[in-house]
Amino acid sequence: MAVITYREALNQALREEMARDDRVFLMGEEVAVYQGAYKVSKGLLQEFGEMRVVDTPITELGFAGVGVGAAMVGLRPIIEFMTWNFSLLALDQVVNAAAKMLYMTNGQFPMPMVFRGPNGSALQLAAQHSQAWESWLAHIPGLKVVVPGTPYDAKGLLKAAIRDDNPVCFLEGEMLYNTKGEVPDEEYVIPLGKADLKREGDHCSLITHGKMVLVALQAAEQLAKEGIQCDVVDLRTVRPMDVDAIVASVKKTNRAVVVEEGWEICGVGAQVVDYVQRNCFDYLDAPVLRVHQADTPMPYAKAIEKAAKPDVPKTIAAVKKVLYIDD
Amino acid sequence: MTPSKSPASRTAAGGKTSGKAGAKSADKTVAKTDAKPDPKVSEKAAAKSGTKSAASKANSPSSTENRKALHTSLLHTMLLQRRFEERTAEMYAIGKIGGFCHLYIGQEAVSTGFISLLRDDDYIITTYRDHGQALARGMTPRAVMAELFGRVDGCVGGKGGSMHLFDKSLGFLGGHGIVGGHIPIAAGVGFAIKYRGGDQVIVCFMGEAAVNNGAFHEALNMAALWKLPCLFVIENNRYGMGTAVERASAINDIYKRGASYDMPRDVVDGQDVFAVRAAAEEAIARARTESMPTLLEIRTYRFMGHSMSDAVSGTYRTKEELEKYLKRDPILLLRSQMEENGDLSEAEWTAMDEEIKAVVQDSIDFAENSPEPALETLYEHVLVDTTSD
Ligand SMILES: Cc1ncc(C[n+]2csc(CCOP(=O)(O)OP(=O)(O)O)c2C)c(N)n1
Numbered sequence: 001m002a003v004i005t006y007r008e009a010l011n012q013a014l015r016e017e018m019a020r021d022d023r024v025f026l027m028g029e030e031v032a033v034y035q036g037a038y039k040v041s042k043g044l045l046q047e048f049g050e051m052r053v054v055d056t057p058i059t060e061l062g063f064a065g066v067g068v069g070a071a072m073v074g075l076r077p078i079i080e081f082m083t084w085n086f087s088l089l090a091l092d093q094v095v096n097a098a099a100k101m102l103y104m105t106n107g108q109f110p111m112p113m114v115f116r117g118p119n120g121s122a123l124q125l126a127a128q129h130s131q132a133w134e135s136w137l138a139h140i141p142g143l144k145v146v147v148p149g150t151p152y153d154a155k156g157l158l159k160a161a162i163r164d165d166n167p168v169c170f171l172e173g174e175m176l177y178n179t180k181g182e183v184p185d186e187e188y189v190i191p192l193g194k195a196d197l198k199r200e201g202d203h204c205s206l207i208t209h210g211k212m213v214l215v216a217l218q219a220a221e222q223l224a225k226e227g228i229q230c231d232v233v234d235l236r237t238v239r240p241m242d243v244d245a246i247v248a249s250v251k252k253t254n255r256a257v258v259v260e261e262g263w264e265i266c267g268v269g270a271q272v273v274d275y276v277q278r279n280c281f282d283y284l285d286a287p288v289l290r291v292h293q294a295d296t297p298m299p300y301a302k303a304i305e306k307a308a309k310p311d312v313p314k315t316i317a318a319v320k321k322v323l324y325i326d327d
Numbered sequence: 328m329t330p331s332k333s334p335a336s337r338t339a340a341g342g343k344t345s346g347k348a349g350a351k352s353a354d355k356t357v358a359k360t361d362a363k364p365d366p367k368v369s370e371k372a373a374a375k376s377g378t379k380s381a382a383s384k385a386n387s388p389s390s391t392e393n394r395k396a397l398h399t400s401l402l403h404t405m406l407l408q409r410r411f412e413e414r415t416a417e418m419y420a421i422g423k424i425g426g427f428c429h430l431y432i433g434q435e436a437v438s439t440g441f442i443s444l445l446r447d448d449d450y451i452i453t454t455y456r457d458h459g460q461a462l463a464r465g466m467t468p469r470a471v472m473a474e475l476f477g478r479v480d481g482c483v484g485g486k487g488g489s490m491h492l493f494d495k496s497l498g499f500l501g502g503h504g505i506v507g508g509h510i511p512i513a514a515g516v517g518f519a520i521k522y523r524g525g526d527q528v529i530v531c532f533m534g535e536a537a538v539n540n541g542a543f544h545e546a547l548n549m550a551a552l553w554k555l556p557c558l559f560v561i562e563n564n565r566y567g568m569g570t571a572v573e574r575a576s577a578i579n580d581i582y583k584r585g586a587s588y589d590m591p592r593d594v595v596d597g598q599d600v601f602a603v604r605a606a607a608e609e610a611i612a613r614a615r616t617e618s619m620p621t622l623l624e625i626r627t628y629r630f631m632g633h634s635m636s637d638a639v640s641g642t643y644r645t646k647e648e649l650e651k652y653l654k655r656d657p658i659l660l661l662r663s664q665m666e667e668n669g670d671l672s673e674a675e676w677t678a679m680d681e682e683i684k685a686v687v688q689d690s691i692d693f694a695e696n697s698p699e700p701a702l703e704t705l706y707e708h709v710l711v712d713t714t715s716d
């Protein structure tokens with residue numbers, strides 16, 4: 001198995017799927033000549049030409065709509081948002097068109113398309129550029145929402161997303177692009193809606209997705225040194241959510257901490273907690289706790305930005321709390 | 328809907344520009360375009376020769392002394408922005424500044440040209456490429472640098488950083504990170520001015536790539552429909568990140584977009600501060616006295632990469648192109664004109680440069696010594712506190 005970056009894994013998925021199906025095309029800002037704002041689409045223009053790798057003006061609502069139109073009549077668009085922060089301008093097409101088209105048309109018009117791009121905060125990009133949107137999108141019936149945390153998952157899930165006949169929002173992590181991991185040489189596809197148990201332990205379940213997978217794994221590693229063993233359940237897809245995987249883990253550990261990048265109120269973790277209380281009420285030995293971004297817009301200054309973000313120490317503290325361990 | 332107050336009252340009150348037939352200054356260089364003449368523009372141009380002579384008057388004060396003072400002050404404003412940005416790049420490289428940081432080098436005549444003609448009670452709004460405008464408006468280098476450093480003495484206490492400079496007392500309304508997002512906000516400010524019956528104006532700076540965004544069109548339509556005192560100033564620096572204007576806009580002469588809204592419009596050489604000022608003066612007068620918006624395309628060039636994370640020349644533009652534009656450095660152009668006029672000696676230039684460099688160094692020292700914001704500030708200003716009385 002080769003060790004490649006998350007960026008390369010995504011690039012491979014795009015390349016393989018575009019080669020496999022000539023209805024698939026990539027459209028977005030700087031995807032072609034500039035080779036991608038984050039170089040995810042590197043080399044694709046050269047390989048597939050300008051009809052299939054299309055630079056757009058800065059016109060998110062417009063090109064998201066172009067994607068919807070093309071999908072209505074049989075193409076399979078991949079619409080790249082330079083970051084999901086800018087997708088807010090396009091939400092009308094994502095939510096009012098793509099997500100509802102099949103339903104409104106009584107099944108006549110599936111939307112086999114992917115909206116993708118980096119999500120969440122990076123470093124010191126301040127309030128307008130540091131937002132994790134998966135809970136917003138996961139709220140919408142008619143969408144699937146995928147949030148991969150590793151190169152392996154990024155590749156296999158993006159391939160599945162492109163092959164899916166439904167609109168899939170695919171949220172990458174800007175801070176993950178350079179992270180590395182093993183990716184098989186042979187082709188593979190990871191089904192959407194299946195969680196992955198990234199680490200096993202009996203004491204507490206860490207339920208997470210996206211960029212926070214790495215945070216949860218690091219926390220679990222450090223906790224293991226103190227003899228605390230955690231399950232790390234990587235949801236990978238937050239809609240549909242793999243309830244069975246969550247329930248199985250919590251029934252085993254009897255305790256859970258949900259870690260997510262975004263805000264607390266109505267976050268993904270709130271939904272996880274609901275599934276847990278409904279399905280594992282008699283199994284719980286402690287209230288489920290959540291680790292998330294502070295309930296504020298993201299500030300610029302380094303120290304307060306750090307304070308705002310969920311991280312390893314906050315995760316460790318939450319696990320100890322559900323285990324009633326005082327430090 | 329019709330805004331409640333008529334602008335007529337202040338047309339009478341506001342000082343109308345006289346149509347004095349001042350000599351047409353060589354400074355007034357509305358750039359030629361290779362495009363076919365736009366009848367609407369020429370029509371309007373013909374109809375407004377009165378303000379045109381006033382415009383050239385603004386650049387050519389009667390006495391040599393006044394001219395020298397004016398030109399020196401313009402040069403100073405431009406050079407301050409240049410030196411500030413050069414040091415900003417350095418501070419970024421050594422990690423004192425983080426996040427996205429977009430330099431203004433090459434475009435200084437645009438901010439300077441417009442802002443030098445504004446009144447204290449006028450408003451400015453701009454994009455994330457905002458250091459130049461902030462300095463031109465009189466935000467102190469200390470307040471800007473401390474913000475870039477993320478310190479409490481920054482103009483927004485370290486909350487915003489490079490892309491989000493604001494100062495209410497200067498009518499400086501940001502510093503906005505979402506392309507196009509601030510353009511309707513400018514229309515809103517114009518609406519409020521008209522609503523209150525004031526005669527201020529708002530200058531809305533934007534990049535040329537923003538005109539492809541729906542927000543631009545929605546804002547221009549409302550501004551034209553409701554006759555709002557807005558100047559929409561497009562800094563056409565040829566690129567939106569790595570995309571040349573021809574690759575993003577169906578119309579290469581961006582100012583022509585104003586035709587869709589029947590809005591007065593012009594295209595201006597943005598490397599010539601006098602050309603910018605002439606166009607600015609006319610548009611400001613139109614907004615102030617007639618409450619009419621104007622769309623101005625200012626042709627300039629981005630001397631640096633899009634941001635600190637983008638190479639200076641990159642793959643999307645050639646070194647030759649960059650070098651060609653570097654020759655039309657707005658500061659060098661002004662400097663040589665002043666030298667020709669006998670308004671700037673070598674010693675005066677050096678003294679100004681030294682003084683500015685010291686001011687910028689001072690801003691760095693100041694930022695360095697300013698404390699980081701305390702942790703509890705993270706939770707401040709999410710909402711206005713309505714619990715206490
Ligand atoms: C809605 C939105 N889409 C994309 C971006 C990312 N982005 C930031 S600046 C920029 C280019 C803008 O170019 P232009 O308007 O010409 O301004 P310039 O940077 O040249 O000053 C892009 C694509 C953004 N900030 N907002």
Ligand SMILES: [Mg+2]
Nearest residue numbers: 534535566567
């Ligand atoms: Mg530009």
